[in-house]
Amino acid sequence: MTESVQVDLxxxxxxxxxxxxxxxxxxxxxLSLHSFEQAQVMEQLDDEERLVLYSFLSPxxxxxxxxxxxxxxxxTYLAEMHPVxxxxxxxxxxxxxxxDVLSELEPAEVAGYLNLMPEKASEDIKELLHYEEKxxxxxxxxxxxxxxxxxTVLEAMAVLKQKAPDAETIYYVYVLxxxxxxxxxxxxxxxxxSADDTLVDDILNARxxxxxxxxxxxDVAKRFKDYxxxxxxxxxxxxxxLGIITVDDIVDVIEEEASDDYAKLAAAGDARxxxxxxxxxxxxxxxxxxxxxxxxxxxxTLIGQFETTxxxxxxxxxxxxxxxxxxxxxxxxxxAVAVRKLATGEAGxxxxxxxxxxEAGTGIxxxxxxxxxxxAIVSIWQGNMALxxxxxxxxxxxxxxxxxxxxxxxxLMHRLKIDPAVASGPFITTINDLLSILIYFGxxxxxxxxxxx
Amino acid sequence: MTESVQVDLxxxxxxxxxxxxxxxxxxxxxLSLHSFEQAQVMEQLDDEERLVLYSFLSPxxxxxxxxxxxxxxxxTYLAEMHPVxxxxxxxxxxxxxxxDVLSELEPAEVAGYLNLMPEKASEDIKELLHYEEKxxxxxxxxxxxxxxxxxTVLEAMAVLKQKAPDAETIYYVYVLxxxxxxxxxxxxxxxxxSADDTLVDDILNARxxxxxxxxxxxDVAKRFKDYxxxxxxxxxxxxxxLGIITVDDIVDVIEEEASDDYAKLAAAGDARxxxxxxxxxxxxxxxxxxxxxxxxxxxxTLIGQFETTxxxxxxxxxxxxxxxxxxxxxxxxxxAVAVRKLATGEAGxxxxxxxxxxEAGTGIxxxxxxxxxxxAIVSIWQGNMALxxxxxxxxxxxxxxxxxxxxxxxxLMHRLKIDPAVASGPFITTINDLLSILIYFGxxxxxxxxxxx
Numbered sequence: 005m006t007e008s009v010q011v012d013l014x015x016x017x018x019x020x021x022x023x024x025x026x027x028x029x030x031x032x033x034x035l036s037l038h039s040f041e042q043a044q045v046m047e048q049l050d051d052e053e054r055l056v057l058y059s060f061l062s063p064x065x066x067x068x069x070x071x072x073x074x075x076x077x078x079x080t081y082l083a084e085m086h087p088v089x090x091x092x093x094x095x096x097x098x099x100x101x102x103x104d105v106l107s108e109l110e111p112a113e114v115a116g117y118l119n120l121m122p123e124k125a126s127e128d129i130k131e132l133l134h135y136e137e138k139x140x141x142x143x144x145x146x147x148x149x150x151x152x153x154x155x156t157v158l159e160a161m162a163v164l165k166q167k168a169p170d171a172e173t174i175y176y177v178y179v180l181x182x183x184x185x186x187x188x189x190x191x192x193x194x195x196x197x198s199a200d201d202t203l204v205d206d207i208l209n210a211r212x213x214x215x216x217x218x219x220x221x222x223d224v225a226k227r228f229k230d231y232x233x234x235x236x237x238x239x240x241x242x243x244x245x246l247g248i249i250t251v252d253d254i255v256d257v258i259e260e261e262a263s264d265d266y267a268k269l270a271a272a273g274d275a276r277x278x279x280x281x282x283x284x285x286x287x288x289x290x291x292x293x294x295x296x297x298x299x300x301x302x303x304x305t306l307i308g309q310f311e312t313t314x315x316x317x318x319x320x321x322x323x324x325x326x327x328x329x330x331x332x333x334x335x336x337x338x339x340a341v342a343v344r345k346l347a348t349g350e351a352g353x354x355x356x357x358x359x360x361x362x363e364a365g366t367g368i369x370x371x372x373x374x375x376x377x378x379x380a381i382v383s384i385w386q387g388n389m390a391l392x393x394x395x396x397x398x399x400x401x402x403x404x405x406x407x408x409x410x411x412x413x414x415x416l417m418h419r420l421k422i423d424p425a426v427a428s429g430p431f432i433t434t435i436n437d438l439l440s441i442l443i444y445f446g447x448x449x450x451x452x453x454x455x456x457x
Numbered sequence: 458m459t460e461s462v463q464v465d466l467x468x469x470x471x472x473x474x475x476x477x478x479x480x481x482x483x484x485x486x487x488l489s490l491h492s493f494e495q496a497q498v499m500e501q502l503d504d505e506e507r508l509v510l511y512s513f514l515s516p517x518x519x520x521x522x523x524x525x526x527x528x529x530x531x532x533t534y535l536a537e538m539h540p541v542x543x544x545x546x547x548x549x550x551x552x553x554x555x556x557d558v559l560s561e562l563e564p565a566e567v568a569g570y571l572n573l574m575p576e577k578a579s580e581d582i583k584e585l586l587h588y589e590e591k592x593x594x595x596x597x598x599x600x601x602x603x604x605x606x607x608x609t610v611l612e613a614m615a616v617l618k619q620k621a622p623d624a625e626t627i628y629y630v631y632v633l634x635x636x637x638x639x640x641x642x643x644x645x646x647x648x649x650x651s652a653d654d655t656l657v658d659d660i661l662n663a664r665x666x667x668x669x670x671x672x673x674x675x676d677v678a679k680r681f682k683d684y685x686x687x688x689x690x691x692x693x694x695x696x697x698x699l700g701i702i703t704v705d706d707i708v709d710v711i712e713e714e715a716s717d718d719y720a721k722l723a724a725a726g727d728a729r730x731x732x733x734x735x736x737x738x739x740x741x742x743x744x745x746x747x748x749x750x751x752x753x754x755x756x757x758t759l760i761g762q763f764e765t766t767x768x769x770x771x772x773x774x775x776x777x778x779x780x781x782x783x784x785x786x787x788x789x790x791x792x793a794v795a796v797r798k799l800a801t802g803e804a805g806x807x808x809x810x811x812x813x814x815x816e817a818g819t820g821i822x823x824x825x826x827x828x829x830x831x832x833a834i835v836s837i838w839q840g841n842m843a844l845x846x847x848x849x850x851x852x853x854x855x856x857x858x859x860x861x862x863x864x865x866x867x868x869l870m871h872r873l874k875i876d877p878a879v880a881s882g883p884f885i886t887t888i889n890d891l892l893s894i895l896i897y898f899g900x901x902x903x904x905x906x907x908x909x910x
Contacts, residue, residue, distance in 0.1 A: 038664070040683045072683075165650050174646055175628055192645060193627055197618050211491070229712065230493045230525075232705040234687065251704055252685040258708065259682065262715030263797060269722055270793030282818025289790050290823050293856075296786050297827050300779035301834060307775045314774050318767045321774035322760045325781045325890050326753035332785070333749050333883040337742050340723030344716060365735025370743050374750050381754060403746075430786040437778050 015048045023053075027060055035065065043072035051084070058085055063092035071101045078105050091117045095125030098172055100145035100253065103132045107142075132247070140224050141217040143257070144238045144247030147171050150178040151204055153187055158200040160190065172250050173235045179208045184244040186237055188212050214239045217246055221257050228254045265343060268423075269336075270430075292430065299434040303328075306438060310445040317455050319386070320448055323395050324441065330399060331406040331440035332433035334370060338363055338410030339432050346418050359411060367407035375400030390454035398444040405443065406436040468501045476506075480513055488518065496525035504537070511538055516545035524554045531558050544570045548578030551625060553598035553706065556585045560595075585700070593677050594670040596710065597691045597700030600624050603631040604657055606640055611653040613643065625703050626688045632661045637697040639690055641665050667692045670699055674710050681707045718796060721876075722789075723883075745883065752887040756781075759891060763898040770908050772839070773901055776848050777894065783852060784859040784893035785886035787823060791816055791863030792885050799871050809868060816864040820857035828853035843907035851897040858896065859889040 021030040034042060046069055049057060058066065070093060073081060082090050082105065094102045094117055106114050106129065114133070118126040128146055135141025149167045151160045160177060168174050177190040188208030198207050214237045215224050227236065228251060235250045307314070307324070314320055342359075379396030383389045410432055417423070448455070474483040487495060499522055502510060511519065523546060526534060535543050535558065547555045547570055559567050559582065567586070571579040581599055588594025602620045604613045613630055621627050630643040641661030651660050667690045668677050680689065681704060691700045760767070760777070767773055795812075832849030836842045863885055870876070901908070 036664070038666070038684060040685075161649070168646055168650055174649070192649075193621055196614070196627070196645075197621055211489070213491070229708055231491060232493075232708075234704070251687070251708070255682055255685075255704070255708065255711065258711050259715070262712070262719070266715065266719050266722065266797060267793055269719065270789045282815050282822060285794070285815065285819040286822035286826075289787070289819065290826060292790070293783070293787060293823055293827055294830070297779075297783060297830060300782050301831075303778045303782070304775045307778070308772075311771060311775065315771040318764060318771055318774070319761075321767050321771075321777065322757045322764070324774065324777050325756045325760070325894065326750075328778045328782070329753050329756070329785075329883075329887065329890060330746065330750060332886070334742070334746060336723045336883065337745070340720055341738070344719060362735050362738065366738040366742065369735060369739035370746055373739075373743060374746055377747065377750060378754075430782075430789060433785070434782065437782060441778065 015045055018045060019049070019053060023056075030060060034061075039068040040072045042069045043074075046081075047074060047077060054081065054084065058089060063089050064096045067093045067096035070105075071097055075104075075108075079108060087116065088120055091120035094129075095121040098145055099125075099128045099132055099147055100143065100172075102129055103142070106133060107137070135217065138221045139217065140215045140219040140221065140238050140249060141246070143221060143224065143249045143253050144217075145172050145250070146247045148178060148235075148237075148245075148248040149174055149176075150180050150245065151190075153179055153181050153205055153208075155204050156200065157195055157198045157202045157204065157207070160195060160204055161200075164192070164195070172248065176235050176237075176248070177204075178212075178237055178245055178248075179204055180245055186212060186214060186239055186243055186245045189237070212237065214243070215249070216241070222261055224249060225254050225257045225261065229258075269340060269343070296430050296434060299431075300437075303434070303437045303441060306441050307445070310448070313445060313448055313452065317448070317452070319391065320445075320455075323382075323398075324444070327395070327398055327402055327440045327444050328437040330374065331402045331436035334367070334403050335406040335410035335432045335436040338366075338407045339414055342411045342414045346414060356415060359415065360408065363407050363411040364404065367404035370407070371400040371403035374403060388455075390451055394444075394447055394451045394455065398440070398447050401443050401447075402436075402440040405439050409436055409439065468498055471498060472502070472506060476509075483513060487514075492521040493525045495522040496527075499534075500527060500530060507534065507537065511542060516542050517549045520546045520549035523558075524550055528557075528561075532561060540569065541573055544573035547582075548574040551598055552578075552581045552585055552600060553596065553625075555582055556595070559586065560590070588670065591674045592670065593668045593672040593674065593691050593702060594699070596674060596677065596702045596706050597670075598625050598703070599700045601631060601688075601690075601698075601701040602627055602629075603633050603698065604643075606632055606634055606658055606661075608657050609653065610648055610651045610655045610657065610660070613648060613657050614653075617645070617648070625701065629688050629690075629701070630657075631665075631690055631698055631701075632657055633698055639665060639667060639692055639696055639698045642690070665690065667696070668702070669694070675714055677702060678707050678710045678714065682711075722793060722796070749883050749887060752884075753890075756887070756890045756894060759894050760898070763901070766898060766901055766905065770901070770905070772844065773898075773908075776835075776851075777897070780848070780851055780855055780893045780897050781890045783827065784855045784889035787820070787856050788859040788863035788885045788889040791819075791860045792867055795864045795867040799867060812864060812868065813861065816860050817857065820860035823860070824853040824856035827856060841908075843904055847897075847900055847904045847908065851893070851900050854896050854900075855889075855893040858892050862889055862892065 018030060018034065021033070034045070037045070046054065046057060061069070066089075070078065070081070085093070094105065097105075102125075106117065109117075118129065121129075131146065132141070132144070135144075147170055149164055149171050151163050155163075164174055164177060175192045177192065177195065178186060179188045179190060181187055188210040189212040190204060190208050194207050194209075213227065213231060213233070215227060217238050217240055224236065227233065233251065235248050237245055238247045238249060240246055375396045378399050379392045381392075382395045383392030386392070413432060413435070471483060471487065474486070487498070490498070499507065499510060514522070519542075523531065523534070538546070547558065550558075555578075559570065562570075571582065574582075584599065585594070585597070588597075600623055602617055602624050604616050608616075617627055617630060628645045630645065630648065631639060632641045632643060634640055641663040642665040643657060643661050647660050647662075666680065666684060666686070668680060670691050670693055677689065680686065686704065688701050688703045690698055691702060693699055828849040831852050832845045834845075835848045836845030839845070866885060866888070
């Protein structure tokens, strides 16, 4: 896997050729690359070099490159192109990719580009532009291959050959009736192994899996995973075929959803936009930090309530971070397990009651082990069994409460139709900080006479 | 998306039919389902019903179902089948899936099943069994379609039709020379649009992307994402074709790697094995909790060093959890960003020096904002500007240090060839607890005379 090195060498050579204006030798070399590599090269050019690149490549050639350009940069590049060049290029892209680019722009800009485009292309794009983000509709393309019921395998193959250059996949052929209703699917595989005069009706698979146009992209991704699909048809409520979604887009969705969950667990903001400067990083992280700062003040206020106790037994302060830390740790563990279960749909198999019993059990086991350990350590270290008992029993109760909180908060959010992943690690950690301090100082009040003797 | 409801209803009906022994009606109904649904139904049967199921289905039919069974359950089901039935079924599965099942068993058990299998199947499996987990070799299958250089499109299509029933994908045809060396690839798309007498040599794509048999699965997955592949050939060092990897397996890898990173961030252990009981949960989480407990004792010991200071100014204790918490939060954010950058390969674009400068800048910005805020709040709340200055400046320095630690620890691990994701949230949080307490009490010593006045 050494393509990044190759790309680096190549960029130098291409820069040389770009500057010296040897169009033909540049084009020959550049166009021999895979479009992903072409995009990598382009992303390493400076502003001036990119302008030369646009003059060297046709809009159609640029369309292939542009589909692989980083989302953050697409807007910049688009703005520096001549509007006619940009429109033609957008019209030459796969419809779903063009829609992804345009949906990030202001309505006036979109209208501008669409006006300059061939009518067929602009209509295809308009049709897809109004679907909501993160739904099946926003992922689908209209570039599929469909045949009518009653056609033969030979006729279907002819349609296929004609549509092949533009279609996003030719490995599934959809069979429709005259009302555009989806009756079934033919795999290219089945077309190839069937005799030419076979009717498509006889070999179509009528148990075709489809998704609704408004379905959430996470549900669509789950369907691809479960059924090992390469593409899935998207239908409206009347079961009419609107478009298809291909597996390459689903791979991106899975990556995106996982990154999102991950970033939320760390309260690190939107994971998809790259952090290129300190300002960008700070802008993304600060809102969370400020919220957590105020939540942290709650902990401080809570401990403030016990200041007189602390004044009498200063040694109590020593164990605050450890107890709060353990509460945070065990809560984050339980949270992560619950969030992943909800995300992978595994949670449906289990009732809430069972989950609570199981997590309470887990808390009792982990709490007992850690509680006994810490009791022994503190008793010996501080030579004070009462203190050991206080810290040990606090850990025991804290772990049970924190484990339950970690599991129940995401579940509750899921019930309330809030994405459970926003119950981030730092958030649950702060809740558990409060819980643990309440438990610790509550217990300390009870033990106070023993601690003071 | 209502298949789970359908499956539930169906399970009842099938149970009825299973108990009453109406084989034919059961088979008709069951075999009309997609193999994923068949697996879902099977997973809801009890032990006795499964034994009836084995008697109703041929090993070949069971092979399709078994590929979709949850990994955790496959071992149990395999053990309850008659060895001959189990072996025949394993031989009928896709080779890569059969290898996945067998690689979880003891060598003696594997040998037992292989002995009972047709020779061809057992040889194919043996060939793949010795590849290391999480490498390209462990993901690949040998069921691909290949033609020799010099053949025509018509001949290639004939090979394709013959191989179609067993091949994992027929959408790519690989062109080899007599030494089994990979010369290029033909998409089914290009075969279909070419004339019958065209030589495959003339239409093959010689710039075929391949992966090495020892390549890490995460790198292979990245290649699928970058190049929008449906399948990739796996080659040895002499560039001979050993097998292919298909996108359905890559979808699982992406999901698995993301879940792993996620679970590690939360220190929740291996995310792939389901937690079904409190014991299982506790067994997975306890090792981490005990390690973190001992790390927590370090914090306690550290604060213990400052006990005399605490004795004099008990109010100091109030802010310990908040400062430690903020250090943990900002560290986790920086960690998550760094781990995702390393995982998606984005980190290579940036030098370490630049990363350090950027994260330090981020720390200075977030530290200034939070520091000033907390200075104002504490000064007013406690009516003590010296205390406000102490807590504010501690937060300022802590956020810078903690942000840097969060970013540098995974980077360092990456350099040392350790998976950066094991630098979990709780781990970095504990390191930052120590850092922040050192900073806070260090500053408190300096301010001591002002605090006491």
